[in-house]
Amino acid sequence: MPLAVADNSRLCLHTITTKPWPIETAAARYAAAGVQGITVWRDALDDRDPVKVGAMLRDSGLEVVSLCRGGFFPARLAEDRAKALDDNRRAIAEAHELGAPHIVLVCGAVPGLPLVEARQQIAEGIAALLPDCAAANVKLAIEPLHPMYADSRSAINTLGQANDLAAQLDSPWVGVAIDVYHLWWDPALEREIARCGRLKKILAYHVCDWRTPTGDLLLDRGLMGDGCIPLRQIRSWVEAAGFNGFNEVEIFSTRHWADDQDDFLARIVTAYHNHV
Amino acid sequence: MPLAVADNSRLCLHTITTKPWPIETAAARYAAAGVQGITVWRDALDDRDPVKVGAMLRDSGLEVVSLCRGGFFPARLAEDRAKALDDNRRAIAEAHELGAPHIVLVCGAVPGLPLVEARQQIAEGIAALLPDCAAANVKLAIEPLHPMYADSRSAINTLGQANDLAAQLDSPWVGVAIDVYHLWWDPALEREIARCGRLKKILAYHVCDWRTPTGDLLLDRGLMGDGCIPLRQIRSWVEAAGFNGFNEVEIFSTRHWADDQDDFLARIVTAYHNHV
Numbered sequence: 001m002p003l004a005v006a007d008n009s010r011l012c013l014h015t016i017t018t019k020p021w022p023i024e025t026a027a028a029r030y031a032a033a034g035v036q037g038i039t040v041w042r043d044a045l046d047d048r049d050p051v052k053v054g055a056m057l058r059d060s061g062l063e064v065v066s067l068c069r070g071g072f073f074p075a076r077l078a079e080d081r082a083k084a085l086d087d088n089r090r091a092i093a094e095a096h097e098l099g100a101p102h103i104v105l106v107c108g109a110v111p112g113l114p115l116v117e118a119r120q121q122i123a124e125g126i127a128a129l130l131p132d133c134a135a136a137n138v139k140l141a142i143e144p145l146h147p148m149y150a151d152s153r154s155a156i157n158t159l160g161q162a163n164d165l166a167a168q169l170d171s172p173w174v175g176v177a178i179d180v181y182h183l184w185w186d187p188a189l190e191r192e193i194a195r196c197g198r199l200k201k202i203l204a205y206h207v208c209d210w211r212t213p214t215g216d217l218l219l220d221r222g223l224m225g226d227g228c229i230p231l232r233q234i235r236s237w238v239e240a241a242g243f244n245g246f247n248e249v250e251i252f253s254t255r256h257w258a259d260d261q262d263d264f265l266a267r268i269v270t271a272y273h274n275h276v
Numbered sequence: 277m278p279l280a281v282a283d284n285s286r287l288c289l290h291t292i293t294t295k296p297w298p299i300e301t302a303a304a305r306y307a308a309a310g311v312q313g314i315t316v317w318r319d320a321l322d323d324r325d326p327v328k329v330g331a332m333l334r335d336s337g338l339e340v341v342s343l344c345r346g347g348f349f350p351a352r353l354a355e356d357r358a359k360a361l362d363d364n365r366r367a368i369a370e371a372h373e374l375g376a377p378h379i380v381l382v383c384g385a386v387p388g389l390p391l392v393e394a395r396q397q398i399a400e401g402i403a404a405l406l407p408d409c410a411a412a413n414v415k416l417a418i419e420p421l422h423p424m425y426a427d428s429r430s431a432i433n434t435l436g437q438a439n440d441l442a443a444q445l446d447s448p449w450v451g452v453a454i455d456v457y458h459l460w461w462d463p464a465l466e467r468e469i470a471r472c473g474r475l476k477k478i479l480a481y482h483v484c485d486w487r488t489p490t491g492d493l494l495l496d497r498g499l500m501g502d503g504c505i506p507l508r509q510i511r512s513w514v515e516a517a518g519f520n521g522f523n524e525v526e527i528f529s530t531r532h533w534a535d536d537q538d539d540f541l542a543r544i545v546t547a548y549h550n551h552v
Contacts, residue, residue: 111488111503111504112504114506115461115463119463146423146424147422147423147424147461147462148422148423148424148490148493150460150461151486151488151490151503151504152488152489157461157462157463158463161463184426185391185423185426185433186423186433187391187395187433187434187437210427212387212427212428213428213493214424214427214493217424217489217490217493227387227427228387228388228427230390
């Protein structure tokens with residue numbers, strides 16, 4: 001049986017997990033709870049200056065782990081693909097200012113646009129951003145999304161595909177984000193995590209749980225331990241593949257956003273030790 | 277561009293598609309609409325005699341295409357796995373009496389039971405039924421289910437896995453059911469359909485569509501043309517793999533069950549010609 005986490009030293013939260021809190025509150029509460037890292041969702045920046053937010057987070061004792069999220073490259077019209085690149089360039093600038101070493105990519109999909117075309121547009125979109133990444137010292141983490149999002153959120157739906165794409169792009173500015181929610185069901189998961197490690201591409205590891213029944217395709221993720229994902233087993237594969245970065249708690253849940261967020265944070269920390 | 281269907285000669289409906297109708301009404305309305313085949317869900321049999329239902333369906337001019345559904349093999353306790361086998365043996369008897377040549381298998385999964393164990397129990401369950409299949413002249417069609425059902429409905433989530441399992445069991449009584457709703461997103465789909473054809477394992481082909489957004493994980497399937505699945509392309513792959521059986525319309529939808537069922541049936545037939 002894989003071991004429990006030793007302590008909080010690799011515990012990171014995504015701001016979206018405690019969406020009701022403004023980022024200043026999140027920073028203070030996370031730090032007080034012993035959380036060590038924070039992944040910033042762009043909506044949490046709102047009209048704030050990313051430079052000041054980054055300083056505030058570090059002053060709170062938190063490491064800025066990543067910025068969520070860029071991507072959404074495919075579109076039917078070239079002008080819309082160009083707009084997507086512009087938005088990704090803004091995200092790269094924000095990550096640089098914030099001091100985030102990478103951006104998580106939700107790669108995109110358009111209902112009815114053939115998946116093979118969407119995948120080609122994703123590859124082209126990422127390739128077009130590589131000079132900006134190098135200039136800003138910000139990497140891009142391809143996050144394969146669950147196949148239930150293949151219609152409109154991502155045409156990259158398995159770790160095998162993300163590994164293929166990262167290998168094809170062959171850039172030091174491109175890696176992969178591994179999220180248990182999207183990938184736990186895949187019979188090739190252990191093998192593809194090992195391959196991602198051999199490629200030196202694992203940039204991030206995200207955890208939550210899969211509830212039974214799941215009431216909503218998007219906003220019913222579970223707290224670790226409230227579902228069926230073999231969290232310790234998957235973490236053991238990721239660590240065996242050489243990853244020793246943060247375990248990032250990313251939970252979108254209308255159920256948990258309605259909870260008292262201080263109570264929820266305390267339960268996250270307990271669940272992290274008991275289940276991740 | 278793949279061709280439209282020529283006529284109704286390969287059009288089959290699942291009784292669940294028009295769930296509000298008792299099977300006698302469904303048979304009469306399907307036949308009047310030019311539908312040629314029917315797949316019977318076990319709930320539609322209720323307390324009826326399958327022998328008489330089969331005769332009624334054939335007298336209506338319908339071919340009995342299959343019985344839905346068997347499976348749900350995995351369980352934590354051996355006694356529950358034995359109960360599942362008993363229920364599958366009842367399904368085999370019903371299919372025989374009804375005159376259905378095969379049963380569609382939703383293979384099963386148990387939240388928290390490791391998927392590798394569930395898959396082993398599925399293989400053992402199917403293997404245990406093979407003598408019953410031979411005696412009843414009824415085949416079993418492994419239906420890979422969408423990964424969003426890996427928690428509680430099926431640990432077989434890609435056509436590659438279904439092909440592997442069918443190849444491993446290596447029995448003339450085991451084949452595969454290909455359902456676009458479950459498989460459309462898979463980058464390996466064309467290759468695995470071709471492989472399924474080479475294995476001579478394609479027993480069934482199910483169609484519907486994937487709506488954006490999808491409001492419910494189970495009961496929001498779309499009418500063909502109302503979603504993003506490349507139906508003609510996938511049918512062209514299935515036919516290139518040697519399949520020339522029925523195109524079965526299987527739609528679970530609280531939205532469409534609330535429609536006038538005569539109107540819905542007319543729209544199904546139109547959508548079949550325009551989109552399948």
